[in-house]
Amino acid sequence: MGFLYDMAVNFMTEQRGIFVTVFLMPVSVVWDIMFALRSWLIMALYSAPELHKQRVQEASAQVRDATTNAPPGTKLCTARGGWLSISLSLRPYKKVATNISINMYDILELNETESYVHVEPMVNMGQLSHYLIPRGYTIPVLPEMDDLTVGGLFMGTGIEASSHKFGLFDEFVIEAEVILASGEVVTCSKTQNRDLFDALPWSYGTLGFLVSCKIKVIPCKPYIRIEYRGCHNKKQGLELFTKASCMDIPPDFVECIAYSSETMVVMTSDMVDEDAVEKDKINKIGRWYKPWYFKHVEKMLEISSPEKPHVEYIPVRQFFHRWTSAIFWELEQIIPFGNHPLYRALLGWFTPSVALLKLTQTEAIRKTYEEQHIVQDMLVPISKTSEALDVFDTHYQIYPLWICPYRQYDYSDATTEHRHFLRKPNKPNKEGYEMYVDLGAYGVPRPCLEKKPFDVIKSSRAVEKYVTEANGSQMLYATSYLSRDEFREMFNHAHYDKMKQKVDPNDFFPQVYEKVCKGAMNFWQAKAGDKKLD
Numbered sequence: 001m002g003f004l005y006d007m008a009v010n011f012m013t014e015q016r017g018i019f020v021t022v023f024l025m026p027v028s029v030v031w032d033i034m035f036a037l038r039s040w041l042i043m044a045l046y047s048a049p050e051l052h053k054q055r056v057q058e059a060s061a062q063v064r065d066a067t068t069n070a071p072p073g074t075k076l077c078t079a080r081g082g083w084l085s086i087s088l089s090l091r092p093y094k095k096v097a098t099n100i101s102i103n104m105y106d107i108l109e110l111n112e113t114e115s116y117v118h119v120e121p122m123v124n125m126g127q128l129s130h131y132l133i134p135r136g137y138t139i140p141v142l143p144e145m146d147d148l149t150v151g152g153l154f155m156g157t158g159i160e161a162s163s164h165k166f167g168l169f170d171e172f173v174i175e176a177e178v179i180l181a182s183g184e185v186v187t188c189s190k191t192q193n194r195d196l197f198d199a200l201p202w203s204y205g206t207l208g209f210l211v212s213c214k215i216k217v218i219p220c221k222p223y224i225r226i227e228y229r230g231c232h233n234k235k236q237g238l239e240l241f242t243k244a245s246c247m248d249i250p251p252d253f254v255e256c257i258a259y260s261s262e263t264m265v266v267m268t269s270d271m272v273d274e275d276a277v278e279k280d281k282i283n284k285i286g287r288w289y290k291p292w293y294f295k296h297v298e299k300m301l302e303i304s305s306p307e308k309p310h311v312e313y314i315p316v317r318q319f320f321h322r323w324t325s326a327i328f329w330e331l332e333q334i335i336p337f338g339n340h341p342l343y344r345a346l347l348g349w350f351t352p353s354v355a356l357l358k359l360t361q362t363e364a365i366r367k368t369y370e371e372q373h374i375v376q377d378m379l380v381p382i383s384k385t386s387e388a389l390d391v392f393d394t395h396y397q398i399y400p401l402w403i404c405p406y407r408q409y410d411y412s413d414a415t416t417e418h419r420h421f422l423r424k425p426n427k428p429n430k431e432g433y434e435m436y437v438d439l440g441a442y443g444v445p446r447p448c449l450e451k452k453p454f455d456v457i458k459s460s461r462a463v464e465k466y467v468t469e470a471n472g473s474q475m476l477y478a479t480s481y482l483s484r485d486e487f488r489e490m491f492n493h494a495h496y497d498k499m500k501q502k503v504d505p506n507d508f509f510p511q512v513y514e515k516v517c518k519g520a521m522n523f524w525q526a527k528a529g530d531k532k533l534d
């Protein structure tokens with residue numbers, strides 16, 4: 001028996017591409033179909049808003065049970081399995097904290113008069129875009145991977161190529177319904193319980209449980225007209241990118257992929273109506289046989305230039321989820337033959353979900369991802385993009401890199417302090433924001449590819465230090481090596497601390513640091529006693 005188990009583990013580790021193709025992909029498809037059927041049935045047969053009230057009461061009762069006469073040191077978190085989360089971490093705290101089930105997967109209402117969609121927290125981006133686009137709507141910032149959830153994006157953060165116009169995901173959440181540690185259910189918005197509302201983004205579920213929220217919707221057109229500009233010179237590429245991001249009336253979407261320290265493709269796009277589409281330039285990138293999107297974009301280095309962009313039209317939903325099929329470019333490492341035309345033609349419709357990849361990770365794979373793989377997003381002012389790219393090049397040496405602009409707002413005014421967990425921008429413009437960029441590094445650092453020594457902690461800490469000094473931040477789904485003090489330096493705790501004290505005086509929820517940073521492992525280990533944490 002032991003022998004068979006060892007053989008299976010070896011196969012899953014050594015022949016990952018074959019294992020994923022033969023086993024994981026079909027399971028992913030069945031999983032997706034079951035989930036889609038479930039949502040369709042619920043929307044069609046049940047009155048979801050009515051069930052919602054009942055589910056909130058049940059969750060609130062769970063919280064009350066967990067916190068009434070609770071033993072000292074009791075901590076709460078959601079019961080969503082760590083393997084389901086879009087991060088490399090298996091969320092070790094879930095093994096010791098009391099898990100509260102927030103089984104809320106439904107879209108409750110689309111209110112066209114007031115332009116919002118009311119959703120439960122486990123609704124994911126794939127579900128939302130399938131629901132909204134046929135009705136002519138989208139949300140302003142629709143992060144590109146299907147499995148990202150509203151709860152994770154609002155209590156964490158979310159970014160998309162529209163963030164240079166709209167800011168981060170939380171900017172257009174207009175109301176939230178939260179269960180506090182006392183079990184009380186509170187509705188908050190800019191006009192009601194504003195203190196709590198302002199503290200929720202980036203709080204990582206440490207102030208309460210989100211049970212629903214209302215997100216603004218905007219009209220959505222059926223196609224995206226995209227212009228690709230291949231650049232072979234870093235300075236020229238970044239000038240183009242910065243200009244497009246900061247225009248008075250910018251394109252609807254701006255993003256850039258760097259393929260080396262000097263080459264990049266700048267992409268600017270707008271939503272267009274069907275009658276504006278040049279039919280011979282339609283590219284249905286989401287069709288199963290199409291090459292992985294990052295490979296398609298790479299070709300633009302050869303066939304386009306700053307002066308002569310390559311233009312195409314992509315159906316809107318396929319554009320929104322353009323990075324899903326190759327998980328940006330991560331799938332290339334797992335299935336090196338996955339972009340072969342034959343593989344695309346026969347098996348291109350299968351995409352393994354991040355959750356199933358995590359669930360079937362062997363210990364050896366987990367260790368490789370921890371020590372010889374980088375998954376990091378760093379947010380820095382756009383004026384520092386060139387310098388930050390040099391820092392990435394020195395410490396990570398990973399290409400492609402994702403470069404995505406976004407607005408970082410200064411929320412302070414004459415009466416209110418800056419309350420956001422992200423620090424105030426140093427140079428806000430007259431509209432109150434400074435343009436920042438997200439630099440996303442996903443892949444194997446060059447030294448590891450060349451079998452040379454690579455110290456992940458040293459490199460990551462050097463980049464984190466640079467980002468703090470640049471008045472930037474690290475996205476916290478990633479592995480953070482910051483110490484508690486460094487974490488408090490990188491993030492603005494002023495308002496968060498006050499709200500934590502106010503709504504969770506008995507510390508039933510952990511601190512953000514304790515949920516997201518590597519350095520908090522000792523905290524959980526102490527609570528776990530003999531239990532083995534990952």
Ligand SMILES: NC(=O)C1=CN([C@@H]2O[C@H](COP(=O)(O)OP(=O)(O)OC[C@H]3O[C@@H](n4cnc5c(N)ncnc54)[C@H](OP(=O)(O)O)[C@@H]3O)[C@@H](O)[C@H]2O)C=CC1
Pocket residue numbers: 076077078079080084085086087091102121143144145147148149150151152153155156157158159160204205206208209210211475476477515
């Ligand atoms: N384009 C983008 O913006 C991308 C963003 N990401 C990152 O992925 C993460 C989202 O992934 P996803 O799998 O959806 O979420 P996760 O399960 O990773 O949850 C993220 C955090 O939100 C908390 N949370 C989630 N739901 C609730 C809720 N109902 N009430 C209270 N807290 C909640 C979780 O708490 P707990 O641990 O207790 O469950 C956790 O701390 C975000 O951190 C995001 O930044 C990743 C890829 C792309």
Ligand SMILES: C=C(/C=C/[C@@H](C)[C@H]1CC[C@H]2C3=CC=C4C[C@@H](O)CC[C@]4(C)[C@H]3CC[C@]12C)C(C)C
Pocket residue numbers: 086087088159327328330354357358361365369375377438440442475477
């Ligand atoms: C934050 C952004 C994008 C991030 C993604 C590229 C990464 C987020 C989580 C990452 C992954 C989680 C778990 C995995 C299991 C492993 O066995 C294989 C790798 C991976 C699939 C890994 C891949 C990268 C992520 C999906 C941006 C857009 C702001």
